[in-house]
Amino acid sequence: MREFELLQHVFGRNADLPESVSIPPGDDMGAITLGGQTVLMTVDQVIDGIHVNTGSSPLDLIARKSIVRNLSDVAAMAALPVAAVVAACLPRDFGEDRTRQLFDALAETAERYRCPLVGGDISIADRPLALTVTVFADPAGVEPIRRGGAKPGDAVFVTGKLGGAWDESGGGAHLTAEPRLLLARQLAEALAADLHSMIDLSDGLARDLLHICEHSCVDAVIETASIPVRDQLPEPRWKRALGDGEDYELCFTVSDSAVARVPKRIGGVPITRIGRTEPLHDVRPCITLHHADGSVEPCPQVGWEHQS
Amino acid sequence: MREFELLQHVFGRNADLPESVSIPPGDDMGAITLGGQTVLMTVDQVIDGIHVNTGSSPLDLIARKSIVRNLSDVAAMAALPVAAVVAACLPRDFGEDRTRQLFDALAETAERYRCPLVGGDISIADRPLALTVTVFADPAGVEPIRRGGAKPGDAVFVTGKLGGAWDESGGGAHLTAEPRLLLARQLAEALAADLHSMIDLSDGLARDLLHICEHSCVDAVIETASIPVRDQLPEPRWKRALGDGEDYELCFTVSDSAVARVPKRIGGVPITRIGRTEPLHDVRPCITLHHADGSVEPCPQVGWEHQS
Numbered sequence: 001m002r003e004f005e006l007l008q009h010v011f012g013r014n015a016d017l018p019e020s021v022s023i024p025p026g027d028d029m030g031a032i033t034l035g036g037q038t039v040l041m042t043v044d045q046v047i048d049g050i051h052v053n054t055g056s057s058p059l060d061l062i063a064r065k066s067i068v069r070n071l072s073d074v075a076a077m078a079a080l081p082v083a084a085v086v087a088a089c090l091p092r093d094f095g096e097d098r099t100r101q102l103f104d105a106l107a108e109t110a111e112r113y114r115c116p117l118v119g120g121d122i123s124i125a126d127r128p129l130a131l132t133v134t135v136f137a138d139p140a141g142v143e144p145i146r147r148g149g150a151k152p153g154d155a156v157f158v159t160g161k162l163g164g165a166w167d168e169s170g171g172g173a174h175l176t177a178e179p180r181l182l183l184a185r186q187l188a189e190a191l192a193a194d195l196h197s198m199i200d201l202s203d204g205l206a207r208d209l210l211h212i213c214e215h216s217c218v219d220a221v222i223e224t225a226s227i228p229v230r231d232q233l234p235e236p237r238w239k240r241a242l243g244d245g246e247d248y249e250l251c252f253t254v255s256d257s258a259v260a261r262v263p264k265r266i267g268g269v270p271i272t273r274i275g276r277t278e279p280l281h282d283v284r285p286c287i288t289l290h291h292a293d294g295s296v297e298p299c300p301q302v303g304w305e306h307q308s
Numbered sequence: 309m310r311e312f313e314l315l316q317h318v319f320g321r322n323a324d325l326p327e328s329v330s331i332p333p334g335d336d337m338g339a340i341t342l343g344g345q346t347v348l349m350t351v352d353q354v355i356d357g358i359h360v361n362t363g364s365s366p367l368d369l370i371a372r373k374s375i376v377r378n379l380s381d382v383a384a385m386a387a388l389p390v391a392a393v394v395a396a397c398l399p400r401d402f403g404e405d406r407t408r409q410l411f412d413a414l415a416e417t418a419e420r421y422r423c424p425l426v427g428g429d430i431s432i433a434d435r436p437l438a439l440t441v442t443v444f445a446d447p448a449g450v451e452p453i454r455r456g457g458a459k460p461g462d463a464v465f466v467t468g469k470l471g472g473a474w475d476e477s478g479g480g481a482h483l484t485a486e487p488r489l490l491l492a493r494q495l496a497e498a499l500a501a502d503l504h505s506m507i508d509l510s511d512g513l514a515r516d517l518l519h520i521c522e523h524s525c526v527d528a529v530i531e532t533a534s535i536p537v538r539d540q541l542p543e544p545r546w547k548r549a550l551g552d553g554e555d556y557e558l559c560f561t562v563s564d565s566a567v568a569r570v571p572k573r574i575g576g577v578p579i580t581r582i583g584r585t586e587p588l589h590d591v592r593p594c595i596t597l598h599h600a601d602g603s604v605e606p607c608p609q610v611g612w613e614h615q616s
Contacts, residue, residue: 030390030426034446037345042387043393043442044429051431082328087349087395087440114323118398121440122354123359132395132429132440134351180508222605278450 003127026215027192028076028199039082040144047169048128059098061133061175063105069202070135071113071179072248077144077201078180078188079137081115084114089123089130106131113179142188148215149261150197152279154253156220157262159183159269160280161228162205162247163240173230177248183266184250204245205274206287206299210298212253213277213285220285222275222299225292238289242299253277317430326615334523335455336384336507347390348380348452356436361478367406367475369483372437377510378443379421379487380556384508386496387445389423397431397438417548439584450496453560456523458505460587462493462561463530465570467538467577470513470555472564473549481538485556491574492558501568503505512553514595514607520561521585529584530607533600546597550607561585577598601616 019026022038023031023236029040044064048054054062067084074081086106090099110117115135159180165173180200190193198214199208205227213220222242254262256276263271275290287299319370326334330346331339331430333455337348347376354374358364367513375392392415398407418425423443467488488508493540504523507516513535537545562570563583571579583598595607 017426018422021424021426023426025425025427030391030393032347032426032444034390035343035345037343037347039340039342039345039347039444041391041393041442041444042427043395043440045395045397045431045440047397047431047433050433059370082337082342083349085349087337087351087353088355089438106469113325117333118325118329118331118340119333119350124354125355125358127435130397131440132351132353134393134395134442135347136347136349137342137347143524198526216341 007197011066014090016209023144028073029079031144035175038139040074040079040139041134042070043132043134044069045130045132047130049094049262053237055131055171057171057175059101063102064109065116065175066131066133067106067109067113067135068177068179068248070133071115071181072166072202073138073175074122074135075180075184076198077137078142078184078198079144079280080185081113081141082134082136082138082297083118084110084115084133085119086117087121087132089125092124092126094129095205096300102151113181120257136140142185145188145195145198146215147197147199147212150212150216150218150253150277152218152277153256154196154277155256155259155273156209156222156251156253156275156277157271157273158201158228159207159245160249161230163237163244164230164233165244165246174246175249178267179248180250183269186266187252190261190263191254191258194255194261196253196255198250198252200243201249202248204243205251206242209251209292210285210287212251215250216277217280218277218285219279219281220275220277220287222287226272228270315525331454336381337387340605341453346363346447348385348387348447349441349442351377352377353440354436354523355438358591361450362437363477364477365410365483367398368413371410373483374439374441374546375414375423376487378441378483379423379489380451380485380508380510381465382445383488383492384558385445385589386450386506387452387493388448389492390444390446390540391426391550392418392423392441392443393427394425395429395440397433397435399433399437400432405476420490450493453496453506454504455507455520458520458524458526458561458585459478460526461564461583461596462504462585463564463567463584464517464530464559464561464583465579465581466509466536466557467579468555468557468558470479470509470557471536471545471552472500472541472552473552478526482554482556487556488558488577491577492576497567498571499562499566499572502563502569503575504561504563509534509551509555509557509559513559517559518595520552520559521595525552525588526585527587527589528583528594528595529598530584530595531598534580534582536578536580
């Protein structure tokens with residue numbers, strides 16, 4: 001059972017959610033609204049041997065990633081981070097020095113992104129390092145951008161360059177990704193109601209854009225030659241961009257009429273149109289690839305699930 | 309390094325917390341205040357082999373405990389739960405049936421306590437089960453009861469019966485503890501500003517009352533004969549009550565003048581006076597035990613830290 005299906009099973013039960021739940025499970029963040037104030041929340045794990053490799057990557061980058069993964073979800077909602085809590089499960093032989101180094105890096109990252117740690121839990125066990133971070137965010141005057149808001153005929157964009165964020169040793173760009181917090185706020189401001197849907201790219205463009213399609217009941221077309229890919233990747237580079245994951249960039253859709261208002265670049269980060277959404281052709285949403293030579297094929301079911 | 313010291317190190321850095329942080333790290337829950345609304349949050353882990361034993365305990369009780377541990381923190385602040393997010397790390401051979409059973413039990417517990425799951429993350433790894441639950445709560449018209457509000461001369465109370473909540477096989481009362489949510493609300497209502505401080509009993513009465521003392525800069529005296537202990541415990545039963553932990557009852561202090569207003573029992577749960585607080589005698593807060601035979605001794609440094 002894949003994570004997405006499992007989460008659907010789990011959260012499918014929650015048909016009768018109380019009124020306080022303003023964004024139900026299944027989006028980049030859930031939300032509760034209390035006394036007129038909406039608070040967004042998201043949780044992610046970073047586990048040694050799966051999401052990071054303590055044997056080859058510096059501890060401060062591992063700590064950083066555990067927070068940034070969540071901040072990328074905050075960016076996907078165009079919200080602002082407010083606070084975080086961290087649960088750490090430390091290996092028994094981890095030692096005081098590494099523990100302090102780890103928590104100093106957690107606190108530094110949290111401070112840098114104005115997302116202070118307000119609570120935590122520490123366990124020590126006979127197993128590799130695991131960090132679970134929950135981040136809270138404030139819509140701060142911007143209606144959170146959902147996965148389910150895409151309309152047929154939207155233009156599809158991505159930020160940055162994709163693919164190859166994870167190298168063989170567990171290092172790579174996934175450890176130093178910048179959460180697109182300010183970029184997302186500026187996009188939301190520039191596009192207002194024309195910014196229809198957004199998601200962050202953690203499982204790979206193919207899988208994450210499919211989430212937008214599934215939540216929005218649309219199909220999508222990707223022009224593979226348009227996908228912004230990292231230079232050093234082997235050909236066909238678009239394949240890696242579709243499947244690699246861990247980019248922590250944003251994918252979003254906008255009204256076709258608003259395309260001219262999408263900035264080409266924000267804060268040095270390129271913003272690239274890679275395709276469009278279409279009306280649903282069948283029961284299940286699907287993505288079609290249009291290649292530069294005119295050939296067309298269904299997008300393969302690629303993407304990165306963390307248990308694989 | 310013990311958990312408490314480590315957390316102090318970690319959170320000691322946060323001297324310049326932003327204004328939005330209305331309760332800083334170190335209490336049962338942290339809090340942020342946004343747009344006049346305070347949201348409380350807490351995180352706890354339940355790890356197979358440390359906090360539970362999947363070999364001998366039913367999966368639904370393990371799921372239940374992972375949420376109730378957090379709800380006990382909510383009770384300690386006299387708040388009401390609002391929502392939860394769950395991060396699960398499942399063993400690779402866990403299988404679909406057990407996964408569904410686990411998540412159904414998580415959702416059922418969350419629903420029963422009106423604390424719906426609004427998000428989650430699932431990883432699969434070569435390691436025993438670990439569940440990390442973050443719970444959000446609403447003060448709902450009651451100023452959260454802090455650890456640091458005790459005053460010298462307060463009366464010290466506990467709810468329920470203590471000790472022996474964890475049996476040798478990993479089973480026991482810790483799996484079925486009732487979070488004292490409604491009891492705490494009724495206490496807060498009955499005592500108003502005379503309810504000075506409160507904590508939930510997870511690490512053992514001695515250690516948890518010491519947290520109140522440390523946060524409040526007071527000493528405490530416990531009349532060991534007054535401690536409500538489980539019947540089946542071997543003598544001296546007060547010793548087990550002081551050190552065992554995992555009771556998920558509440559310990560609180562009230563103005564001496566308000567003692568008569570403390571209910572003897574709420575919803576069938578006994579509420580017992582066990583001692584008093586005193587002005588600090590030395591630099592470090594301490595607890596003194598007064599025994600029935602008139603003898604006096606310093607409280608031993610007992611209590612349950614989860615890494616031990």
